[in-house]
Amino acid sequence: MGHMVKQNSDKIAAEPWPENATLYQQLKGEQILLSDNAASLAVQAFLQMCNLPIKVVCRANAEYMSPSGKVPFIHVGNQVVSELGPIVQFVKAKGHSLSDGLDEVQKAEMKAYMELVNNMLLTAELYLQWCDEATVGEITHARYGSPYPWPLNHILAYQKQWEIKRKMKAIGWGKKTLDQVLEDVDQCCQALSQRLGTQPYFFNKQPTELDALVFGHLYTILTTQLTNDELSEKVKNYSNLLAFCRRIEQHYFEDRGKDRLS
Amino acid sequence: MLLGGPPRRSPRSGTSPKGPQSSTGHVHFGKSPQTWPRRTRPRSPGLAAPSGVRGSTQPKRRDFPRRAWLTALSRYGARLWMGRRPSLPEARGPAPRSAAASRASRSLASPETSPSPLPATTRGAVAGGGSVQGRAGAQKEVFPGQGAGKMAAPMELFCWSGGWGLPSVDLDSLAVLTYARFTGAPLKVHKISNPWRSPSGTLPALRTSHGEVISVPHKIITHLRKEKYNADYDLSARQGADTLAFMSLLEEKLLPVLVHTFWIDTKNYVEVTRKWYAEAMPFPLNFFLPGRMQRQYMERLQLLSGEHRPEDEEELEKELYREARECLTLLSQRLGTQKFFFGDAPASLDAFVFSYLALLLQAKLPNGKLQAHLRGLHNLCAYCTHILSLYFPWDGAEVPPPRHTPAGPETEEEPYGRRNQILSVLAGLAAMVGYALLSGIVSIQRATPARAPSTRALGMAEEDEEE
Numbered sequence: 107m108g109h110m111v112k113q114n115s116d117k118i119a120a121e122p123w124p125e126n127a128t129l130y131q132q133l134k135g136e137q138i139l140l141s142d143n144a145a146s147l148a149v150q151a152f153l154q155m156c157n158l159p160i161k162v163v164c165r166a167n168a169e170y171m172s173p174s175g176k177v178p179f180i181h182v183g184n185q186v187v188s189e190l191g192p193i194v195q196f197v198k199a200k201g202h203s204l205s206d207g208l209d210e211v212q213k214a215e216m217k218a219y220m221e222l223v224n225n226m227l228l229t230a231e232l233y234l235q236w237c238d239e240a241t242v243g244e245i246t247h248a249r250y251g252s253p254y255p256w257p258l259n260h261i262l263a264y265q266k267q268w269e270i271k272r273k274m275k276a277i278g279w280g281k282k283t284l285d286q287v288l289e290d291v292d293q294c295c296q297a298l299s300q301r302l303g304t305q306p307y308f309f310n311k312q313p314t315e316l317d318a319l320v321f322g323h324l325y326t327i328l329t330t331q332l333t334n335d336e337l338s339e340k341v342k343n344y345s346n347l348l349a350f351c352r353r354i355e356q357h358y359f360e361d362r363g364k365d366r367l368s
Numbered sequence: 369m370l371l372g373g374p375p376r377r378s379p380r381s382g383t384s385p386k387g388p389q390s391s392t393g394h395v396h397f398g399k400s401p402q403t404w405p406r407r408t409r410p411r412s413p414g415l416a417a418p419s420g421v422r423g424s425t426q427p428k429r430r431d432f433p434r435r436a437w438l439t440a441l442s443r444y445g446a447r448l449w450m451g452r453r454p455s456l457p458e459a460r461g462p463a464p465r466s467a468a469a470s471r472a473s474r475s476l477a478s479p480e481t482s483p484s485p486l487p488a489t490t491r492g493a494v495a496g497g498g499s500v501q502g503r504a505g506a507q508k509e510v511f512p513g514q515g516a517g518k519m520a521a522p523m524e525l526f527c528w529s530g531g532w533g534l535p536s537v538d539l540d541s542l543a544v545l546t547y548a549r550f551t552g553a554p555l556k557v558h559k560i561s562n563p564w565r566s567p568s569g570t571l572p573a574l575r576t577s578h579g580e581v582i583s584v585p586h587k588i589i590t591h592l593r594k595e596k597y598n599a600d601y602d603l604s605a606r607q608g609a610d611t612l613a614f615m616s617l618l619e620e621k622l623l624p625v626l627v628h629t630f631w632i633d634t635k636n637y638v639e640v641t642r643k644w645y646a647e648a649m650p651f652p653l654n655f656f657l658p659g660r661m662q663r664q665y666m667e668r669l670q671l672l673s674g675e676h677r678p679e680d681e682e683e684l685e686k687e688l689y690r691e692a693r694e695c696l697t698l699l700s701q702r703l704g705t706q707k708f709f710f711g712d713a714p715a716s717l718d719a720f721v722f723s724y725l726a727l728l729l730q731a732k733l734p735n736g737k738l739q740a741h742l743r744g745l746h747n748l749c750a751y752c753t754h755i756l757s758l759y760f761p762w763d764g765a766e767v768p769p770p771r772h773t774p775a776g777p778e779t780e781e782e783p784y785g786r787r788n789q790i791l792s793v794l795a796g797l798a799a800m801v802g803y804a805l806l807s808g809i810v811s812i813q814r815a816t817p818a819r820a821p822s823t824r825a826l827g828m829a830e831e832d833e834e835e
Contacts, residue, residue, distance in 0.1 A: 215613065
């Protein structure tokens with residue numbers, strides 16, 4: 107869970123959103139990994155949807171700067187908040203919210219689906235990055251350790267891998283094979299696709315944080331080059347999800363004149 | 369002896385389980401031997417009759433409650449009868465019977481079930497291993513409508529035994545059990561309290577009809593689905609998606625807190641969880657296994673909630689509980705006024721939600737912050753009690769009496785306690801005094817020292833005179 111700096115919500119609400127709010131993530135070209143990229147994109151999408159300006163800054167040690175150890179984190183005024191959940195709450199305290207128009211049942215569903223994405227998609231991404239030997243060897247190790255000199259790059263990469271593997275074991279994914287993981291991804295995408303149906307966004311007309319999260323993950327999966335394309339193939343099976351990603355990309359990223367997300 | 373008398377559902381030994389019971393083949397190895405009303409299984413209660421009767425019994429419409437009546441007859445009669453019992457409900461044919469029987473006998477060896485096939489009890493269907501095997505061998509009839517079907521052995525489920533008013537005290541076991549009840553899957557349920565006795569070493573575990581052992585709860589449910597016991601059959605695609613989403617919500621938000629409440633919170637752990645497990649497990653496991661389980665859960669919780677610095681622990685805890693309360697509120701909102709989450713029929717999501725909620729509600733926790741919040745959500749409480757009464761009606765009676773009146777035994781003990789204290793003090797004093805006297809440390813002077821010298825004087829005078 108994210109770490110929110112202890113502040114009264116009054117204090118938070120008192121200051122308006124500054125112009126120089128920044129979002130920190132790892133280096134885009136060489137360092138950032140699939141799961142972190144997805145998380146970062148989700149936050150960016152969310153802030154775009156709220157119409158809040160944010161500047162993306164890439165730092166090699168973003169992970170260590172973050173108060174909870176997870177990227178991305180935003181630096182707003184004199185506060186630092188990391189991870190989508192706390193950021194949503196923080197933004198809400200400032201008076202901007204995307205989910206106000208939802209009724210209770212819909213809010214419950216939204217939270218549930220966000221957990222679904224975190225539980226299945228994010229975990230699958232982590233599994234693929236850190237537990238699949240091919241990907242680990244070719245992509246992850248190299249990328250994760252790239253800013254550091256030898257031997258630090260190897261040590262940090264192995265340490266992170268060991269940590270992730272322990273976590274996988276704790277939640278019962280340690281024994282899963284890649285095929286099973288891909289099947290889980292498929293199930294998750296199927297659920298999302300069914301929930302989305304033919305609507306433009308998950309809760310019809312207005313996007314919510316759920317849309318931001320789903321977009322972040324799916325777009326990253328679709329556009330990241332991995333050793334094999336199975337993951338993106340699973341997503342490509344669902345045309346409404348593809349259309350959804352396209353729609354958000356066009357609406358919130360291209361229109362604002364930001365650079366195309368690579 | 370009436371063959372084919374009254375309808376099948378007559379109550380056995382006074383308990384009349386109502387509601388949609390899981391059908392056949394529920395052989396209950398648990399604490400309440402007379403439980404399951406089997407719906408369709410041919411049970412001819414041998415009726416303590418000579419084998420001739422058995423041969424003629426077309427088992428179909430036997431009512432097994434007959435057994436209770438028979439045991440009342442005489443031990444001898446019951447023994448005879450049990451020796452003759454024709455197949456157990458889940459048998460599909462004679463051959464698999466012995467396989468199941470041997471399994472049954474093996475599982476009977478597990479500690480909590482009465483080790484010897486006492487004829488007196490209506491362990492009936494589950495008779496002792498020996499008699500089962502004998503029975504299997506002696507059995508000749510093939511039950512119509514069964515033999516041609518699957519010849520595979522029935523599925524067996526091993527799970528933690530019940531307590532606190534629930535059929536099982538473990539979250540996963542409870543979820544799987546509930547699902548099985550919802551779908552009426554013919555499972556042979558072994559409620560044990562020794563995880564080393566289960567085929568996979570952990571509980572719950574399902575042994576399928578092909579001998580394969582599955583121990584991940586989700587996989588167990590998937591397997592049941594494959595065997596056509598599917599509670600989600602009627603769900604639309606969207607509802608299926610909702611199921612996945614809500615299960616993820618439960619796992620992410622509610623599970624850590626549940627683990628924390630039962631295993632990490634010191635007061636709860638010592639007074640409730642560890643106590644139950646230590647009492648339930650056989651010697652010598654009860655010394656180290658609960659502690660080991662606690663360590664495992666603690667590690668899992670730490671990994672789940674990510675790394676945190678020690679000073680943040682309290683805040684992390686508060687955050688966890690806050691999210692759990694939010695999750696409960698969300699569930700309550702989603703449930704609304706419906707009977708189950710997706711209408712009028714229970715689905716797999718209901719099984720999981722029920723298992724979480726039931727544990728929180730029923731266990732008497734000293735530190736029950738989440739419990740208090742849950743009690744405030746009335747529709748969830750009603751939902752729980754509804755499922756409990758509908759699908760596990762007799763398990764509520766499993767709670768041993770002492771637990772119902774926690775104050776009772778204590779106050780009873782009070783006067784005895786005081787008396788015992790006084791007695792023990794007196795005994796100690798008496799022992800000390802007695803020892804002192806006997807060993808001469810203390811000697812009691814005779815009360816009349818005056819007489820003594822005079823008698824001696826007299827005696828001396830006499831001696832003098834004699835001299």
